[in-house]
Amino acid sequence: MSVKEWLITFLIMMVPVVNLVMYFVWAFGSEGNLNRKNWAKANLLIMGVCIGLYLCVFFFILILAFIGASVEQ
Numbered sequence: 195m196s197v198k199e200w201l202i203t204f205l206i207m208m209v210p211v212v213n214l215v216m217y218f219v220w221a222f223g224s225e226g227n228l229n230r231k232n233w234a235k236a237n238l239l240i241m242g243v244c245i246g247l248y249l250c251v252f253f254f255i256l257i258l259a260f261i262g263a264s265v266e267q
Contacts, residue, residue, distance in 0.1 A: 203230060203240050217241075 195203075207213045220226055221234035 195229055199227075219254075 206216050217234045217238050220230050221238055223231070
């Protein structure tokens with residue numbers, strides 16, 4: 195891919211909902227550049243891991259809050 199194509203790719207990634215749609219189109223589409231396909235798959239994987247970690251921490255803090263609230267009573 196050329197620099198121009200990468201700049202267009204990054205500009206598309208700045209649009210909030212379009213970026214998620216394009217990640218899936220580029221990652222799992224049958225055609226397209228192999229480098230962009232792998233890049234989109236890697237970004238989807240990183241986003242999934244980050245969301246998973248966020249949810250784990252959120253529920254851990256939520257459980258600690260419930261335990262703390264029940265101990266004080």
